[in-house]
Amino acid sequence: MLVVCILLTASSAWGMDPRFELDPKALDKKVPSSAAPAARPSEKARHVSVQGTAYTIKPGDNLFKILMREYGLSNDEAEKLIPRFRDINHLGSGKNLQVGKTIQMPSLTKLRGETDVGERRGGKRKLLVRNDQPAASFHLDNGAREERGIRMEAVRKVWDSLLPAPPVASEPVDIRSDSYSLSLDPGRYPVFPAADGGKIVVDREGKIPPLVKSLIMSQDPKTRVIHENPANRRRFFSSLLAAAKFYSVEEDFRMDFGVDPKVTVLADYKIEKNADSLMRNDIVLLNVNDARRGLPPVLTGFLESKGFHAIDTYPVYREGRHGEQHRVFQVTARDPQTMADSLMKFLAVPYKVDHSVNLLGGNAGGISLMVRTDRYFERGGTPYVVSFFDGDPVQYTLMRLLEGGGYRVILLDARDDFRKVAEKFLTRLRLPGSFAMHNLWSQADSSYGIQMSGVMLQDGKSEGRVFLTDREIDPLVKDLLEYNDFRVVRE
Numbered sequence: 001m002l003v004v005c006i007l008l009t010a011s012s013a014w015g016m017d018p019r020f021e022l023d024p025k026a027l028d029k030k031v032p033s034s035a036a037p038a039a040r041p042s043e044k045a046r047h048v049s050v051q052g053t054a055y056t057i058k059p060g061d062n063l064f065k066i067l068m069r070e071y072g073l074s075n076d077e078a079e080k081l082i083p084r085f086r087d088i089n090h091l092g093s094g095k096n097l098q099v100g101k102t103i104q105m106p107s108l109t110k111l112r113g114e115t116d117v118g119e120r121r122g123g124k125r126k127l128l129v130r131n132d133q134p135a136a137s138f139h140l141d142n143g144a145r146e147e148r149g150i151r152m153e154a155v156r157k158v159w160d161s162l163l164p165a166p167p168v169a170s171e172p173v174d175i176r177s178d179s180y181s182l183s184l185d186p187g188r189y190p191v192f193p194a195a196d197g198g199k200i201v202v203d204r205e206g207k208i209p210p211l212v213k214s215l216i217m218s219q220d221p222k223t224r225v226i227h228e229n230p231a232n233r234r235r236f237f238s239s240l241l242a243a244a245k246f247y248s249v250e251e252d253f254r255m256d257f258g259v260d261p262k263v264t265v266l267a268d269y270k271i272e273k274n275a276d277s278l279m280r281n282d283i284v285l286l287n288v289n290d291a292r293r294g295l296p297p298v299l300t301g302f303l304e305s306k307g308f309h310a311i312d313t314y315p316v317y318r319e320g321r322h323g324e325q326h327r328v329f330q331v332t333a334r335d336p337q338t339m340a341d342s343l344m345k346f347l348a349v350p351y352k353v354d355h356s357v358n359l360l361g362g363n364a365g366g367i368s369l370m371v372r373t374d375r376y377f378e379r380g381g382t383p384y385v386v387s388f389f390d391g392d393p394v395q396y397t398l399m400r401l402l403e404g405g406g407y408r409v410i411l412l413d414a415r416d417d418f419r420k421v422a423e424k425f426l427t428r429l430r431l432p433g434s435f436a437m438h439n440l441w442s443q444a445d446s447s448y449g450i451q452m453s454g455v456m457l458q459d460g461k462s463e464g465r466v467f468l469t470d471r472e473i474d475p476l477v478k479d480l481l482e483y484n485d486f487r488v489v490r491e
Helices: 024-028 043-051 063-071 075-089 108-112 150-162 210-219 233-244 297-305 336-346 393-404 418-429 475-483
Strands: 002-006 053-056 102-105 136-140 174-176 180-184 191-193 199-202 223-226 248-257 262-272 283-287 308-312 326-330 352-358 370-379 382-389 408-413 435-439 448-458 465-469 486-490
Touching (some): 075 102, 180 210, 199 233, 233 248, 262 475, 393 408, 448 475
Antiparallel strands (some): 448 465
């Protein structure tokens, strides 16, 4: 409920303050969204909104833009009237408008489908006389109200955590003077404290007329009014944070910890409450995107230790483990021979050590040439040989002969690191994958992620993934991996 009581005087000698010399018809106007301010309608636009005429579509036009500009509507009302506007002009459901096409601009009464311009979506505007006031008063009832519930309660909870303030800072607007009294229904127009000591009035439906807004701000310049609905969380919080007058607000913040592995934390907003926030390690990371999972406790605790307080407006934590679907094999060895043994173990390849094979086969006229191999295994009917090359030219020649005889040879050098060893195995085994810096999971649906160098493979026995790496995994990374269904195996 929004109530304004104005004291009227018959004296013509009294002059009104220019700040209040507003057209009473302004009470009929919608207040445009602060996120998409609409220009003041021209005289032609006002004429169009009442009488109706033709309009020629220009480059860059869309129905949303046309309705806001030509009729002076708010974001919400323009969006609601688009289907009706399409029906009147037989535009169909396509998004693009044909430049040069002429469309009809009906009156607002016709566009809203109402018979009385004094009605708005089923709610009637009435002039009421209050016997207990020596003044004229009017009551604006906007009909069906938007449901109040978890959304605004969640916003209030987040704001209290972000900016604790005494109860007086959230008291509803209630102005009393000799000339008028003005009050706003706190359920319909909630009030939030601002960082500079002011107040923020939330007009979720864009119903506060310009005259009332002017009266509020003239009484207290530190009171700001925002016209956003919390259903659009990102735009709502952007407006709320801008009106709060914090020292610094940065959108789409990204922060990395470590190099390889690297933990990345994403936040919709990074907030410094005052100039000392950085020095005092009191920085807030705020996430409002409910499409992404909230931060797990182990990560929020780590951020707290670094001076960052993380807040999720609508956190979605997992209720339980989905099962260890993925595996991370951590190779700790630094010599090629042990690395090769670890890889074959992780790949479930049974192998023989110091196995000899007959280079000439069984039909060599009684001649046998046995060649010793460091590691030997078969996979899919194909024989494989692993040889640790020490620079001996005879050994190199024999390996090339084995290659010509149908063996697949993996020749490892003493200087090979894990990347080289892994790439040689992948190439010879014809496994898809490469050694690179990988994202262990997509950050499209998560507020954090881990990047690490290694090889990512698909587990042939399940829908999980196998990640091979030689990087050191610290406790934080290990906890985050396990939280996301990765089982870490150290070799």
